[in-house]
Amino acid sequence: MRYDYEEGNLSIKLDEELDMNSCKVLRNVIDGYIMRYQPKNFEIDLSDVKFMDSSGIGLLMGRYNLIKLIDGSMVIKNPSNSIKRIIELSNISSQITLRCE
Amino acid sequence: MENNMEIKIKALLENVAVVRVAISTFISSLDITIDDLMDIKTAISEAVTNSIEHGYDGILTEDSKVVVRAYLTSQEEDVIKVEIEDLGVGIEDIELATTPAYTSKPELEHAGMGFTIMETFMDEVFIDSKKDEGTIITLTKRIRKKKSKIV
Structure with a gap:
């Protein structure tokens, strides 16, 4: 896992x-x-x-709920095909924006 | 062609990855797409995780094992059948447990999607469960053979 923060933008890879x-x-760790x-x-x-697997959905959902509490927005970037199917x-x-680049 | 394997793990979450690797290797000889392979891996990951998280529910003894048996038969189509067996508490209400988005542990951020994923990604899901005796989940996937093959 890597993280990067700059001017209001937090990115976790x-x-x-x-x-x-x-x-x-x-x-x-991410909530920290x-x-x-x-x-x-x-x-x-x-x-x-x-x-x-579905544990990842729980992880994404939980972080989204936290981000919502602090009025932030959340984007999920570049999920693989099979991960995209699970998210869908x-x-x-x-609720969450998916972005593929 | 026929083949089978059996692996038995202690009911620990870190062992779910071991099952995934074993299953991937076991079916890697088939003419199978990445999507089908990922579907099977994901469905089995859900079933084994359920056995550990719900079947044994954190109460571990020497006998807290999950057994995964995989059977491969190839005739007109390849059929992969996988049984995931635990000797845990059993599923009291199967209908409730398989309801999409239902989870008995929302505080642990479970999405309640395990059975939904199994049912979507596999061709058949069979649940055999007895209270206080355990659960056997049988997952079946049929792989249609490609018509032409480069030899």
Whole structure:
């Protein structure tokens, strides 16, 4: 995982497989950064994530709820095809912007 | 062609990745698309995670294992059948457990999508569960063979 903060924009780039095991740790780490920087714009970059199951949906949903509390916006960047299908199965796709570059 | 394998893990979340790697390797000899491979991996990851998180619910003894059996048969089509078995608490209300977005643990950020993903990504999902005895989830996927093949 890498993070980058600049002028209200917090970007987190994940590179691990997102399952229940990794998400349990990641959510605390990511929330730490969100609380520290209180970003206006929050981006999670999934370019290097090779696998995600429904635990990843829980992770994205939880971060979205936190970002909403501080009036920020959230973007999910570059999910792979199979991850996109999982996101689209859930109702978070109607709330969070997906961006592919 | 017929093949099968069985792997038994202690019910720990870090072992779910072990099952995913084993399954990927087991079916890698098939003529299968990346999408189909990811579907199978994801569905099995959901089932094994359920066994650990809900079946054993954090109460681990020496006997808290999850057994994954995979069967491969190839005739007109390739059929992958995977059984995920635990000896945990069982599912009391299967209808409720399989309701999309239902989770018994919202505070842990579970999305409640495990069964939805299994049902969407696999051709068949069969649930056999007895209270206090355990659960067997059987997942089946059929892979249609491509018509032409480069030899």
